[in-house]
Amino acid sequence: MSKDGVRLAVVVLLALAGCRGGGTAGTQKIMAIITPAHDNPFFKAEAEAADAAARARGYQTLLLAHDDDASRQDQLVDSALAKGAAAIVLDNAGADASVATVRKAKDAGVPSFLIDRELNATGVAVAQIVSNNYQGASLGAQEFVRLLGERGSYVELVGKESDTNAAIRSKGYADVLRKYPDLVAVARVSANWSQTEAFQKMETILQGNHRIDGVLAGNDTMALGAQAALLASGLPKVAVIGFDGSPDAVASIRRGEMRATVLQPAAQIARAAVEQADHFLRTGSTGRPEKQSVDCLLVTRENDERVGVFELMRK
Amino acid sequence: MSLLLRLRAVVALALLASVFSWLSPAFLTQGNLVMLAKHVALNAILALGMTFVILSGGIDLSVGSVAGLAGMTAGWLLHDGLVLRPLGVVVWFSAPSVIVIGLLVGVTVGALNGLLVVRTRVAPFIATLGTLYVARGAALLLSGGATFPNLVGRADLGNTGFTVLGAGVLLRLPAPIWMMAALGLAAWFVAGRTAFGRRVYAVGNNEHAAGLVGIRVARIKLAVYTISGFCAALTGLVIAAQLQAAHPATGETFELSAIAAVVLGGTSLSGGRGTVVGTLVGAFVIGVLNDGLVLLGVSEFWQIVIKGVVIVAAVIVDQLGARSTTGTAPRRQR
Numbered sequence: 197m198s199k200d201g202v203r204l205a206v207v208v209l210l211a212l213a214g215c216r217g218g219g220t221a222g223t224q225k226i227m228a229i230i231t232p233a234h235d236n237p238f239f240k241a242e243a244e245a246a247d248a249a250a251r252a253r254g255y256q257t258l259l260l261a262h263d264d265d266a267s268r269q270d271q272l273v274d275s276a277l278a279k280g281a282a283a284i285v286l287d288n289a290g291a292d293a294s295v296a297t298v299r300k301a302k303d304a305g306v307p308s309f310l311i312d313r314e315l316n317a318t319g320v321a322v323a324q325i326v327s328n329n330y331q332g333a334s335l336g337a338q339e340f341v342r343l344l345g346e347r348g349s350y351v352e353l354v355g356k357e358s359d360t361n362a363a364i365r366s367k368g369y370a371d372v373l374r375k376y377p378d379l380v381a382v383a384r385v386s387a388n389w390s391q392t393e394a395f396q397k398m399e400t401i402l403q404g405n406h407r408i409d410g411v412l413a414g415n416d417t418m419a420l421g422a423q424a425a426l427l428a429s430g431l432p433k434v435a436v437i438g439f440d441g442s443p444d445a446v447a448s449i450r451r452g453e454m455r456a457t458v459l460q461p462a463a464q465i466a467r468a469a470v471e472q473a474d475h476f477l478r479t480g481s482t483g484r485p486e487k488q489s490v491d492c493l494l495v496t497r498e499n500d501e502r503v504g505v506f507e508l509m510r511k
Numbered sequence: 512m513s514l515l516l517r518l519r520a521v522v523a524l525a526l527l528a529s530v531f532s533w534l535s536p537a538f539l540t541q542g543n544l545v546m547l548a549k550h551v552a553l554n555a556i557l558a559l560g561m562t563f564v565i566l567s568g569g570i571d572l573s574v575g576s577v578a579g580l581a582g583m584t585a586g587w588l589l590h591d592g593l594v595l596r597p598l599g600v601v602v603w604f605s606a607p608s609v610i611v612i613g614l615l616v617g618v619t620v621g622a623l624n625g626l627l628v629v630r631t632r633v634a635p636f637i638a639t640l641g642t643l644y645v646a647r648g649a650a651l652l653l654s655g656g657a658t659f660p661n662l663v664g665r666a667d668l669g670n671t672g673f674t675v676l677g678a679g680v681l682l683r684l685p686a687p688i689w690m691m692a693a694l695g696l697a698a699w700f701v702a703g704r705t706a707f708g709r710r711v712y713a714v715g716n717n718e719h720a721a722g723l724v725g726i727r728v729a730r731i732k733l734a735v736y737t738i739s740g741f742c743a744a745l746t747g748l749v750i751a752a753q754l755q756a757a758h759p760a761t762g763e764t765f766e767l768s769a770i771a772a773v774v775l776g777g778t779s780l781s782g783g784r785g786t787v788v789g790t791l792v793g794a795f796v797i798g799v800l801n802d803g804l805v806l807l808g809v810s811e812f813w814q815i816v817i818k819g820v821v822i823v824a825a826v827i828v829d830q831l832g833a834r835s836t837t838g839t840a841p842r843r844q845r
Binding site for chain 1: 546549550553655656657658660753757760761801802805810811812
């Protein structure tokens, strides 16, 4: 081996030494938990909740992130199968693009339990547990109507157009708001789920009109972006409502800035998936239908102290 | 000296492989190695095309987007067919012709890259950055941002068979591995054993001198970007076939992995120096890291750190080697 080879070897070994410990499997069964990212509070919360629930049931866990890349997700599932995973808990990388991957796991005898996002196929995953976005949007819109006193002008910030959840939430809002003719939408624009984009779009909208009473956003990141733009323009009284129940939004509600958000019980859903996976592995059935929807909850000033990380604590 | 260069990358690969097989008993099993090669194939095919571009002194940032666009084109033709509204008919293509059309899309974008670089003298980095955006936008426009699902095809339309590209198996090895092997062999032959290959090295080493000795520099450049576009399109088609669905975001940041594989393999980013074999070994180093770290259950964040460390370390080692064996680094003029 050349001298340079030795140098490289030392660097690589040092790097690996820093992270050894994921180590060898005993007789424990492995549960793979694959989510879009670990650097986003929502996905992190569901990964951690699933991880804790699986460990508590005596599983070894394999936590992976696919970064919304369906090809990477396919490779991660390969790796999970190669490692001998007994079950997969998956927040997938695309309703259509994930079907073949989940089917591959099924064909290899490994059941998948989907959380948060649905698959455009049935009979491939054992369970699909998602939050009821339509019901959540109705809750948010009803609170919005109440805050505005059934009249005024508002802005709707829509999520990424290609995401089905953006459309479902927007429809949920619209179905409530159309009953109130005195509520007028001055703008309805997409901010692609992004905080920066929502901030800029809100600033642009404010250039045109200063008489805005409320902002209804398709998620909390956009709501926070809009809230920041409103505060910067000296308009703290505009009512902003978001969706997701992220810790940042809850903190904003506590500070008296954002008025409300719709909490998606991500942690509860992740735990339910693990419980059902465990039940399925022991008995061959979950005892539940494949498609399950979990209701969302409204978070306001009244109940914000009970909100944990994507779950509502009991009193 | 080229032997030494090759050895160095092989040493890194052997080292990583032995570390992983020591840490995880599942690593050195036949099933895992086949899977690993199948995963590596995607990046390797991209990187083979990229090797020619980098050898010629250029860079191609558009490969990931081109992969996405080719996959989306195939998805569109398989799922919706070509709708000719004035005639009121829908034309359906067979799977082989869809594959050919997908590859043609890649070749076209590649040739466009080449033309931009040659005719307008825009720096390759900028020209291909532009096509990166254009191709990604075009991929999104094809479906309005949605996914083309269920690309298995329908027997009554005569367009089944596309998925063989991703799921086909010959002699117990999946199709992508065979493609990587065939393209690798072809690239090795072209780069090392043909006049064209020599000219690519010459252009990368000293474009001005290459022109003076009668090499048609513009043609060589046009050719390398076209090759890269072809390889990118093939990767995109394989991914769409594997997933049985075409997603417009497919291939985002793939260009970085491909460039990393080329550089890890000892090819100089300033052109004129490097080997095809090195690129393949480089792609395997990245693949072993990707899969091995997952198999070990290393946290995602550590995986990112380690990948970065290995890439930079390999290049540092490479430059030490270049200095000690050749004295001075090869110079290049625009």
